[in-house]
Amino acid sequence: MAGEPVAGNLHDRFDEGGGGPAWPHSYSTGLSSGGRWTVKRKTASKRLTRAIKAISEWCRDNRHRPIREQHKDLCAKVNGHYAYFGITGNSKSIANFACEVQRRWRYWLDRRGGKVRLTWQRFVKILTWLPLPSPRIVHSYSAAKP
Secondary structure (H helix, E strand, O other), X not given: OOOOOOOOOHHHHOXXXXXXXXXXXXXXXXXXXXXXXXXXXXXXXXXXXHHHHHHHHHHHHOOOOOHHHHHXXXXXXXXXXXXXXXXXXXXXXXXXXXXXXXXXXXXXXXXXXXXXXXXXXXXXXXXXXXXXXXXXXXXXXXXXXX
C-alpha cells in the first residue's frame, strides 16, 4: 500500500525492532539542559539488558577468584561499557548500568559460600576500599569538532 514504510515504522527502525538495522542507541528529540532542541540518544533497552546479563554471568563464573582480581577485571569491563555507550544524553542509562553492576557483583560475592553473609554495609566497605569507576560521558557533542 502506498505511503507505508517498507521495513516497519520509523520508531522500529531506530530501536532494534522491525526489519531495520540493529542500532546500539535509540534516538529521540528533546530539550538540552541549555533549553535548545537536540537529538537525544540513549542505550537501546535490549543492549542494556544484554550488557547487565553478561556482567552477571561473568560475576557468577568468577566469584571464586580473589576480590582484588575481580575488581580489576570488572573495572576494565565497566570502563569499556562507558567508552562505547558514554554519549551525550545517555547519562541515565550509564548510571543505571553502574547501579546494576554493583547489585550483581554484591549478589554473586554473597553466594561464594561460607557462613558469613555479605550485607550491603559490608559491601559498601569493600567499595570504599575498591571503588568501581563512576559513570561518565566519554563522547560529548560539545567537545566534538565540526
